[in-house]
Amino acid sequence: MTGLTRREFLGGCALAGLGASVLAGGCTAAPAAPPPADEWYVRRALFYKRLPKLRVRCELCPRKCEVGDMERGYCGVRENRGGDYYTLVHGRACTTQVDPIEKKPLFHYLPGTAIYSFATAGCNLECKNCQNWQISQSRPEQVRQIRLPPAEMVTQARSQGLSLIAGTYSDPVVYYEYLEDVAREGRKRGVRTIAITAGYVNPEPMQRICRELGAIKIDLKSMREDFYRKNCTGRLKPVLDAIVAAKQTGIWLEIVYLVIPTMNDSEAEIADLARWVKANLGPDVPLHFSRFHPTYRLTNLPPTPVETLTRCRDLAVAQGLHYVYVGNVPGHPGESTYCPKCKRVLIERQVFTIVQNNVRSGKCKFCGNTIPGVWA
Amino acid sequence: MRSGASEFGSASGAGGESRPRGRRRFLALVAGGAAAAVTGGIVGSRLIRGGAPEPSAVSPSAAGAERLALPGSVVRVTHPRALDDSGRADAAVALDMVDAAMARLTGKTERAAAWSSLFSPDDVVAIKVNCLAAPALSTHPQIVEAIIAGLRAARVPDDNIIIYDRLTRELERAGFKPNPGRGVRCFGSDESGYDEEPSEAGTVGSCLSRIVSGLCTAIINVPLVKDHDVAGVSIALKNHFGSINNPNKQHENQCCPQVADVNLFEPIRSKQRLIIADALTVTYDGGPAFKPKTSARYKSILAATDPVALDAVGHDIIEGLRQHAGLPTLAAEGRDPKYIGVAADGDHKLGIADLARIHRMDVDASRGDRA
Numbered sequence: 001m002t003g004l005t006r007r008e009f010l011g012g013c014a015l016a017g018l019g020a021s022v023l024a025g026g027c028t029a030a031p032a033a034p035p036p037a038d039e040w041y042v043r044r045a046l047f048y049k050r051l052p053k054l055r056v057r058c059e060l061c062p063r064k065c066e067v068g069d070m071e072r073g074y075c076g077v078r079e080n081r082g083g084d085y086y087t088l089v090h091g092r093a094c095t096t097q098v099d100p101i102e103k104k105p106l107f108h109y110l111p112g113t114a115i116y117s118f119a120t121a122g123c124n125l126e127c128k129n130c131q132n133w134q135i136s137q138s139r140p141e142q143v144r145q146i147r148l149p150p151a152e153m154v155t156q157a158r159s160q161g162l163s164l165i166a167g168t169y170s171d172p173v174v175y176y177e178y179l180e181d182v183a184r185e186g187r188k189r190g191v192r193t194i195a196i197t198a199g200y201v202n203p204e205p206m207q208r209i210c211r212e213l214g215a216i217k218i219d220l221k222s223m224r225e226d227f228y229r230k231n232c233t234g235r236l237k238p239v240l241d242a243i244v245a246a247k248q249t250g251i252w253l254e255i256v257y258l259v260i261p262t263m264n265d266s267e268a269e270i271a272d273l274a275r276w277v278k279a280n281l282g283p284d285v286p287l288h289f290s291r292f293h294p295t296y297r298l299t300n301l302p303p304t305p306v307e308t309l310t311r312c313r314d315l316a317v318a319q320g321l322h323y324v325y326v327g328n329v330p331g332h333p334g335e336s337t338y339c340p341k342c343k344r345v346l347i348e349r350q351v352f353t354i355v356q357n358n359v360r361s362g363k364c365k366f367c368g369n370t371i372p373g374v375w376a
Numbered sequence: 377m378r379s380g381a382s383e384f385g386s387a388s389g390a391g392g393e394s395r396p397r398g399r400r401r402f403l404a405l406v407a408g409g410a411a412a413a414v415t416g417g418i419v420g421s422r423l424i425r426g427g428a429p430e431p432s433a434v435s436p437s438a439a440g441a442e443r444l445a446l447p448g449s450v451v452r453v454t455h456p457r458a459l460d461d462s463g464r465a466d467a468a469v470a471l472d473m474v475d476a477a478m479a480r481l482t483g484k485t486e487r488a489a490a491w492s493s494l495f496s497p498d499d500v501v502a503i504k505v506n507c508l509a510a511p512a513l514s515t516h517p518q519i520v521e522a523i524i525a526g527l528r529a530a531r532v533p534d535d536n537i538i539i540y541d542r543l544t545r546e547l548e549r550a551g552f553k554p555n556p557g558r559g560v561r562c563f564g565s566d567e568s569g570y571d572e573e574p575s576e577a578g579t580v581g582s583c584l585s586r587i588v589s590g591l592c593t594a595i596i597n598v599p600l601v602k603d604h605d606v607a608g609v610s611i612a613l614k615n616h617f618g619s620i621n622n623p624n625k626q627h628e629n630q631c632c633p634q635v636a637d638v639n640l641f642e643p644i645r646s647k648q649r650l651i652i653a654d655a656l657t658v659t660y661d662g663g664p665a666f667k668p669k670t671s672a673r674y675k676s677i678l679a680a681t682d683p684v685a686l687d688a689v690g691h692d693i694i695e696g697l698r699q700h701a702g703l704p705t706l707a708a709e710g711r712d713p714k715y716i717g718v719a720a721d722g723d724h725k726l727g728i729a730d731l732a733r734i735h736r737m738d739v740d741a742s743r744g745d746r747a
Contacts, residue, residue, distance in 0.1 A: 053662055055605065068605035069665035070509055076624035126625050128581070137622050141543055141566040233628070297574060297581045
């Protein structure tokens with residue numbers, strides 16, 4: 001056996017009929033050649049560092065994947081090509097649809113508004129209870145592909161009379177560059193963009209994207225490291241840091257906590273959650289307790305009992321939070337917004353429908369109390 | 377990631393283009409599309425000289441017939457002309473090497489008899505290649521042609537042979553001709569799709585390629601022997617990361633125990649009957665991509681029915697090349713492929729990892745050496 005000379009290798013490559021971009025990446029340490037024309041979805045990633053031996057370290061999320069040449073990160077949508085890191089999903093949506101904003105849920109941000117919603121494949125977590133695992137746990141090649149550059153998406157939203165776009169369903173963290181370009185394009189044309197995320201992102205990229213967005217909803221999945229490790233393959237602390245980082249930018253923020261029976265529903269944990277929210281975000285940040293339904297790899301548990309959700313809400317209110325909701329339970333009184341001062345119903349909701357809205361210019365129409373949120 | 381609420385509904389399909397070939401159209405093509413040959417084809421049985429050890433075990437095949445299983449046996453076949461001066465594999469030599477490997481492994485000197493001890497005419501055989509680093513470092517089509525010649529000798533119809541990897545695009549890049557229609561078929565799991573629900577095996581939850589779970593009755597694993605920057609090495613066991621939908625989720629903790637767990641998936645464990653590792657070129661550092669400065673022309677193939685034993689031998693080969701090049705061991709770099717040992721433990725029982733218990737057989741195919 002012998003080592004290969006460069007000439008031999010190049011000869012072998014030529015005989016194999018290889019593409020130029022792969023040759024450049026495989027043979028030399030020079031930056032990879034531009035992607036082929038049919039890879040229109042490839043863009044250089046924003047957050048990574050080059051390492052020796054053509055490796056890179058992704059700096060986007062706390063996972064900090066160190067990725068070898070021609071390999072992908074944990075998210076499955078970022079690839080090392082010759083020592084540089086690329087997103088494979090820029091302008092490459094896998095689904096789009098129009099949703100009410102209450103479905104996200106965002107309750108204090110333009111209630112009753114319809115949103116043009118989109119996602120790409122991939123996620124940087126793997127929650128065993130993921131509702132959208134068919135896209136979040138897939139690689140781009142495994143799902144439907146819709147060529148939808150940012151400008152085209154904004155045009156589509158506007159043509160449907162929509163002034164909001166949401167990056168959602170999987171996790172916009174993994175299609176960060178795409179979301180940012182959508183948000184920037186939208187701002188130029190009077191369309192606001194929001195993000196629905198698990199918040200598993202480093203503080204610097206979190207604050208950068210928040211400056212482009214109108215609102216953000218973050219899933220805080222537990223107050224226990226053990227839960228994040230076992231159920232999500234992630235860590236709690238970076239999520240808490242990211243939430244605080246988002247709040248510091250002044251963006252409108254709401255928190256969702258999915259209550260899973262026996263896993264994150266103890267009174268102690270709910271009390272910890274409410275205390276943390278109040279201490280770090282303030283009493284006015286809405287907190288939604290959502291009902292779990294068995295799915296994906298967590299099918300051995302029942303749906304969350306309604307009384308558990310009610311109890312969670314009562315606990316959080318008792319801790320001093322002003323806007324606490326119950327989600328995925330149609331008809332529950334916790335779907336509606338109440339004035340913390342006069343206790344009257346401010347926004348009555350039935351599932352995703354606004355039955356009445358008594359917020360006037362950001363104030364309770366009954367007592368004049370200021371209601372935090374973005375109302376127009 | 378959205379977990380719990382039912383926010384995600386049916387896609388609107390608004391705007392843009394969808395994938396050029398839908399799954400339904402693809403499956404229709406698979407069922408009875410146009411004829412096309414994947415490879416040039418080297419056909420016919422040839423007499424092979426020499427002997428081989430008696431098989432130590434037999435186990436029932438999917439079709440119910442007994443098939444060969446040789447725990448702990450690994451054959452290495454070398455040939456000095458396996459690669460020409462430009463690095464291209466020689467098809468005739470590759471055929472000689474595969475014939476020699478099968479003869480030594482099965483103890484059957486006739487090609488037809490050797491292959492028939494593992495495969496029957498009613499099998500649908502999926503050949504898992506490794507094209508991640510194509511074209512510079514991927515399973516050689518010439519090796520696969522030789523394998524197909526063996527299957528034909530066992531009277532497996534061309535329509536019942538599928539060459540696959542993750543992506544059709546990667547297969548194409550490696551020199552295989554995509555063909556979803558009649559004859560020897562060749563396509564990626566991106567075309568066949570994956571199971572609609574995940575399966576669980578140990579720590580891993582994945583959707584298997586439908587080629588593995590549904591289309592085939594038998595698998596021939598044709599990996600490379602190469603270094604892997606995270607797992608340590610990538611040989612037979614890790615090659616099945618290309619049989620699941622989410623390999624990117626399986627790289628934490630040096631892929632251990634995930635590599636072993638993936639091989640526990642019932643379709644992989646029960647259908648994999650043969651491994652022929654392409655070690656014509658071995659990248660012993662800097663993998664899984666090709667690194668010319670740390671690649672050797674090893675001009676060998678490895679054959680076994682035991683993927684753990686083959687991985688153990690492949691790992692040993694890589695360590696030898698690293699030592700020869702003055703590189704530290706993988707363990708010294710914190711990249712010891714621990715998953716090989718895990719695959720042999722009591723929870724997995726996928727084969728034998730202890731080199732002291734592995735029966736290694738070396739064959740020089742250039743000398744007609746079969747014994």
